[in-house]
Amino acid sequence: MNTIKTFIPSDSVASFKKFANKTKKNVEGFSYTIGEPYMKVFYHPVINENGVRGYVTKAFHEICDLTINMPEENNWKLVCTFKDGSFTPVDSSKELVFKIPAHGHDYDKCDVCGHWCKNSYVIENIVTGDELQVGCECVKKFGIKSFDYLSKFTSELHKLYDYSRSYSTDRDGDELKMWGGNPNAIYKNAFKKADLIMSAKAVYNKCPIYKKAYRQGNTHYPSPTLVDIEATLCGENFGSNSEYVGKVCAYALSKPVDGEFAEKTHRLASDYYAYLDESVYAFFMVKNYEDSLKVNTKLEAGTAVKVDGKVIQTRTEESFYGVMTINTILTDNGTECERVGVIPTTEIDGVKRTSFYSSIKGMYRGRVCLERATKNPKKGVVYTAL
Template identity: 55%
Template sequence: MNTIKTFIPSESVDSFKKFADKTQKNVKDFTYSLGKPYQKLFYHPVIEEDGTAGHLTKVFHEVCDLTVNIPEQSGWKLLATYKDDAFTPVDPTKELVFKNPQHGAHYGKCDHCGHWCKNAYVIENITTGEELQVGCECIKKFGIDDMYYISDFTRKLYEIYNYKLNYATDKEYGDLLEWGGRKDSSYKNAILKTNLIMAAKSQYEICPVYKKGTKVENVRYRSATLEGIDTILNSGNLKVDETYVKAVCEFGAKIHPKTEFEEDMLTVAKNFYCYQGQEVYAFFLVKAYEDSLKPELNLPKGCQVKVCGKVIQKRFEESYFGMMEINTILTDKGVTCERYGKVPTTEDKRTSFYALVKGVFKGKVSLDRATKNPKKGIEVINI
């Protein structure tokens, strides 16, 4: 018996019960229990442009404890699902090679009844190794209709709440969980890792700075960087450089993760298939590899630099003194800078100014106050 213990938002209880009751009706020994609604504090991580968690906000959510008991299956195992034009391998960590090379999205028929089918399962007999691609109805005839309902149940539960939780410690509130109420995209269409890395590389060449999502008048806009990767993936003009992908993955495999974000980057490097939700990790994997090829910036704190380049992104964050303007600049020499405060710009977002260096953090230069003229007596370094 596989037991899942998690939470779901209280507003999602009614929709959860609809598909959970259906699963319980069709799967023997499948059970679940829901607790009463209560207020629980969760962390909400804020991801900075370099992919690190810049700070955490604490938010109360009304949730219900949930325990799900899922019976184990035997006899046949599921290899992949083709549903609504999406290909979902059970194990995304390695290449899925069918014993029957004709099996796949374009197979178009059920091996059991011979009829045409759009949605299908590829299954394998645990004892004999026999591989079949069967339709949604015929799969029930193999005694594994439970698998159909359990797969559907877990996919829908992920949509309501991502129960792959992360724990943290807080002095005031004790152990806190990272909120998982956002939709998880791990059930969606699989993407070849080679394609994802090349799309991330192409987007990096367009702009090596990650552009965070923005919020304007309570409307959230997705990261322009991730939108760019989607556009490249969907263009059909992607050229894969296997040598480059191999180099990136070998670099990524050497990562000793210290954060969950780095663990996700390592996952992209090791897996064969990826998903849309992993685009951000692919981008930072490419960025980390490209940064490793560049000479290290030697800009000590307090040195003076002249910045000539383009403002890539301007965003605003709440601070102790009110709303703070944050400018990310890509210089003509390819150096990424960040200035908390205003900078002079032209209509085409070009900027040129002098500033003292506050520090260099993960390849990004943090700048002090922007001035029109250099400070006398301090050497100027053009970056």
């Protein structure tokens, strides 16, 4: 069995299955497996406004790992096909070097009968190592029936997935491979993970609370925190501190993978490159690490509290009872609070502040959720300053 491990763009999976399943019906022992889609960074050729490929950039593409099992017949395996002027290697993941240097595109005779042939197969004996380039008719003399189907399969695979910039052309030791898929595919720019985390840290330093996306009227607005991270990253308005990045990643990796969010933070912490869609994970990696350095005061439901601080965000959400207003507050002591409903506010030098008395309703993801807000304290109640 000749096993080939490669990958294809995730948007090509459906097309691949159509012709792969036809081959599976006609070739005994042929099989394939397709992995789950994931993002991988490549060198991506950039097409300028004149349609000319000018330079390359680092970009993310969504791909699926692909494993193909090609059966041998009578100890012979197919190496490549020369058909109608095209060269189609069975395995495009590595450079093909013929054992007989004369073999190749310009080799125009059959090694079996010696006659001229336009189309041919290069086959290799897996026991003796012999290599032959034979015509389409002479290959049948070996009792081989599947090579024509396998040749069509690899040809269709190359049509589906443009191998003109094949991975086999990569130099050994190159950090990244050249993208060989659809040149017009939508892709995402790749950034260094360290730069993304430091951008998140710069935004965290300005406001340690994550501002969620919100709706105002019929308009939906993205998270202001993520917008700031993108602007900071693209504007290169962040510092460089590899030691800090290492600590943030180490802390993230020390936590158990107990859900999809944790799984994605682990992936980001382990990778070298990142893309903008991972900004939310970078921010919470920074926030969780910073929170771990603080001395936590135990807060329990029912505790009476005095709240003094900045109103970071006011947003609305649909609920079972209608539209509700949610206020996110950062107290002067650095505690993150959330209060659903009206709160008293004042504005000083353009900064919106609040001051009220309440009690703790509960804790949710490190955030203190508050009960009803009152301007005055209740008699006989001892309040804790948040």
